[in-house]
Amino acid sequence: MVLIKSSFFINAARTFRNCVPRCDPVKESDVVAFAEFLSKSSKLLMVTGAGISTESGLPDYRSEGVGAYARNKKFVPVQYQTFIKDPDFRKKYWLRNYLGWDNLYSLTPNGAHLAVTRLERNDRLIHLVTQNVDSLHIKADTKKVVELHGTSYRVVCLSCSFDIDRLRFQSLLAKHNPSVAINQFPLNPDGDVDIGEEDYKAFRVPDCPDCGGVLKPDIVFFGDNIPKPRVQFVNDLVDECDALAVCGSSLTVQSSYRIVTRAHNLKKPIAIINIGKTRADDLVSFKIDAKCGQVLPAACDLILGSNYVNLDR
Ligand SMILES: NC(=O)c1ccc[n+]([C@@H]2O[C@H](COP(=O)([O-])OP(=O)(O)OC[C@H]3O[C@@H](n4cnc5c(N)ncnc54)[C@H](O)[C@@H]3O)[C@@H](O)[C@H]2O)c1
Ligand SMILES: [Zn+2]
DSSP states (O other), X not given: OOOOOSOBOOOOOOXXXXXXXXXXXXXXXXXXXXXXXHHHOSSEEEEEOGGXXXXXXXXXXXXXXXXXXXXXXXXXXXXXXXXXXXXXHHHHHHHHHHHHHHHHHTOXXXXXXXXXXXXXXXXXXXXXXXXXXXOHHHHTTOOSEEETTEEEEEEEESXXXXXXXXXXXXXXXXXXXXXXXXXXXXXOTTSOOOOOSSSGGGOOOOOOXXXXXXXXXXXXXXXXXXXXXXXXXXXXXXXXXXXXXXXXXXXXXXXXXXXXXXXXXXXXXXXXXXXXXXXXXXXXXXXXXXXXXXXXXXXXXXXXXXXOGGGGO
């Protein structure tokens, strides 16, 4: 039997932190060049990464000075094998995730997410491929989205087809852990928070109600594979598009780097908007080192006009 402490509080810390790395304001000539790039394309494919969400308040992994690796030299993203094999790790994972959920759930899309939706509504975009699991593109109402690495907004069973919305799962966790107080913490990139070593063993995580299996967020953790049909779908998009734009990704992760190399091999025009280096800088002729939240809305205004009528549709 799991013993629950009468209550455990984990001290409140600063809830908000700057997540955006330092950079210069975008040059007008760069915005004009990116707007030209967009306007030449009628079948644009866009790939986004954690960098597009930093202006919404969610840290990324590799931003200089403010990303998870810069803040915490010991930072290790969740590994699939550890989650599968280690029940203690899973308990701690779910407690950290439980405590971070309210903050993650309350994040809102920024101007860059909204600009992507504008492009879609004006038939400029064939599809969006995001590496993010934060659902901010869905909240911004972009419709054609592939979540390459899954989503934090759904929980699945590892043994059967059961799934549950993350919001409902939060209520279940609350029901199982009435004595755990949720205080406000600064969010980590994985939507969780830092806690001490001591408290997690009392945390109770329900098993799958259908088969008793292990429940996991519907995220492709490091060391796991992206489902093959999803990879094939993205490959087909790369083949179909007439241009590729990458926004807010270091492209360190192989699955996103492969999208760019495939487009490069097919001689598609490629543009990158990213603060700092990416793994594909040598493959592209056009790179803007500035905030997505500055470049995307400004370029959209240039090609679509500055009123946002289409966003109300
Ligand atoms: N938001 C999320 O859902 C989230 C957050 C962290 C990590 N992840 C996962 O981790 C992996 C990390 O790879 P990645 O390439 O997406 O992230 P990354 O951390 O490797 O790279 C992000 C890049 O974006 C740049 N950047 C940060 N803010 C920016 C801004 N406002 N405008 C322009 N550039 C900005 C950074 O300098 C960095 O080079 C992904 O697979 C993703 O699934 C997801
Ligand atoms: Zn099950």
